[in-house]
Amino acid sequence: PLAYEEVVLLRRLAVHLGTATGAAAQLARSRARELEAETAMARAEAQVSELTDAIERSGLRQRALSEHLARPAQVASYSPAAQTAHLEAERLGQGGLPVTLVAPPGVDTVCWAAVIHLASARQDGTLLVVDATVPSEQPIERWSELSDSPLQVAREGTLVILDAHVLPAETQRYIGSALASDAGIVVVLPSTVDAMVAAELIDEHLADRLGDRALVLPLLAQRAEDLRALALHKLSRIGVRLRARPFGLSLAAQQVLNEYAWxxxxxxxxxxxxRAALKTEGDAVDAEQLAEVIGDPSLAETEPKWAAGSGS
Structure with missing residues (x-):
């Protein structure tokens, strides 16, 4: 049998062992929680990394789309008029303030708006083009919707409004009041903001936000040096759509381009x-097809200024 002192010592030892075992269990649980926390942190970091990569990819896609839209202005800027417009568009874009594009009917305004967007600090954001002549774009409810209004969709990028003067006055007024102070917006009008206000076609609230930063776009008739490059760019896209390979342009057809006022x-x-491409059986649009569709067949008989042997 154990002595009394031995029993007391054994009890004390049991207490110490129990305490040590409990402490070890707590440490084990603490370590398990620590491992769980580390695992959760690693998952969160991976998700943040994936989200960052997705945002970066989205920005790259948005920029690629904007560069595609800007191509007509970039590949055909040989004329003094186009070069001047290109430099001014970049300057206005770098300013980061609202811009008005003054454009006659038929001028490609989207490519110039894309140049402005790409020159701005918002170049990785959305370039959203809204055609104000489309009835569904005109109600004020379309613009006041908090989740998917054009103002919200383009808040990190640039909003382009084509023919903004067609919007109802109340919609124009709302846009003017709802625009953030640092909003990127390009408005396309057939005349200056002051002239449109005088004609009561642009609301004064919107006019105040737009200010006087305007770029008057050149007519195609002022860009004779750009015609060949612009036509080839368009024929490349037309050919890919119609027959999966680009169309070319004969020398005689290029002369027809220059002789017509457009x-x-x-x-x-x-x-x-x-229309000329649809009539073409070969690989290049010729003067005959082009002159036929623009309504002046006599242009097909014109000798190209740079024909072989002309020395130019």
Whole structure:
């Protein structure tokens, strides 16, 4: 049998062992919680990394789309008029303030708006183009919707409103009051803001936000040096759509381009090239097809100024 002192010592030892065992269990549970926390943190960091990568990819996609839209202005800027417009568009974009594009009918305004967007600090954001002549874009409810209004969708990028003067006055007024102070917006009008206000076609609230930062876009008739490059760019896209390979343009057809005034600007040029391409059986649009669709067959008989042997 154990002595009394031995029993007391054994009890004390049991207490110490129990305490040590409890402490070890607590440490084990604490370590398990620590491991769980580390695992959760690693998952969170991975999710943040994935989200960051997704945002970066989205920004790259948005920029690629904007660069695609800007191509017509970039590949066909040989004329003094286009070069001046290009430099001014970049300057206005770098300013980060609202811009008005003054454009006659038929001028490709989207490509110039894209140049402005790409020159701005918002170049990785959304370039959203809204055609105000579309009835569904005109109600004030379309613009006041908190989740998916054009103002919200383009808040990190640039909002382009084509023919903004067609919007109802109340919608224009709402846009003018709802625009953030640092909003990126390009408005396309057929005349200056002051002239549109005087004609009561632009609300004064919107006019105040737009200010006097305007770029008057050149007519196609002022861009003779750009016609060939612009036509080839359009024929490349037309050919890919129609037959999966680009169309070319004969020397005689290039002369037809230069002899015609193109009163309908880029819109008329593209329409003529599409119709001529549909009539073309070979790999290049010729003068005959082009002159036929623009309504002046005599232009097909013109000798190209740079024909072989001309020395130019």
């Amino acid at each position: 009163p309908g600007n880029e819109a008329e040029l593209e329409a003529a090239l599409v």
